[in-house]
Structure formats: structure tokens, C-alpha cells
Amino acid sequence: MTVTTVAHYHFPATTREAVLGRLLPIAQATLTEPGLEYFHILETPSDEGHLILIEGWRDRDALATHRERPHFIEGLLGSVVPLLQERTVHIGAPAFDEQFS
Incomplete structure (x- = not known):
């Protein structure tokens, strides 16, 4: 089942x-x-200081593996996050068995 992450990044527009x-x-x-x-x-x-990242992963294991990779740990957490004023991440899965598009 696809796992979706929706992250909001807030930072100074400058x-x-x-x-x-x-x-x-x-x-x-x-x-x-x-x-x-x-x-x-x-x-x-x-809002020039707001990005929304939406990712869909095959399953929770794929998401977990992503979060162990160097570009996530060193790149995102180590390099991007320090520039942010706020970061919120929501993880969700489909509420219904049917597909909506």
C-alpha cells in the first residue's frame, strides 16, 4: 500500500x-x-518562503530505507533543515481500498 508524505518547509523568503x-x-x-x-x-x-514536498512510497519499508540514505541524513537533515524556520511532515496511507485520481 502506498505511503504518502506531505512536508511543509517554511523559511525566510531571502x-x-x-x-x-x-x-x-x-x-x-x-x-x-x-x-x-x-x-x-x-x-x-x-508565500515565497514555503515549499510543499509530496512523496509516494511503495510501502513503509521503502520510506524507512529512504530515511537512512546519506542524501536524506546529511543532505536534507544536515544541510536544508538548518535553513528552515519550520518543517512539518505528515505521513498517510489511503483511507479507502478504492483508488481515487
Whole structure:
């Protein structure tokens, strides 16, 4: 069953380019991972200091493996997170057996 993470990153708008610059190689590495089903980074036009990351993983094991990789630990946690004012992450799975699209 697909596990989805939705993360909100809030940062000063003045650090936008630094956040995006550090996030890009992490996103590129994440896209190569087995078990990743989809990955989106969304900007909010009304707030230059807010990104929304949406990831879909094949299952909880794939997500757990992702969180053990160097680009997550050193790249995201070690390089991007220190630039953030706030980071919230929500993990969810489908509420219904049927697929909605």
C-alpha cells in the first residue's frame, strides 16, 4: 500500500535560492530510489518562503530505507533543515481500498 508524505518547509523568503539550491541534488538522488512512486516539490505563489514536498512510497519499508540514505541524513537533515524556520511532515496511507485520481 502506498505511503504518502506531505512536508511543509517554511523559511525566510531571502533564503529561497539557498534552500532550492541545496534541495535540488537531494531531490535528484531521491528520484533514483527504488520504491519511490511519485515525488513533487510545489511552490506556493502567495508565500515565497514555503515549499510543499509530496512523496509516494511503495510501502513503509521503502520510506524507512529512504530515511537512512546519506542524501536524506546529511543532505536534507544536515544541510536544508538548518535553513528552515519550520518543517512539518505528515505521513498517510489511503483511507479507502478504492483508488481515487
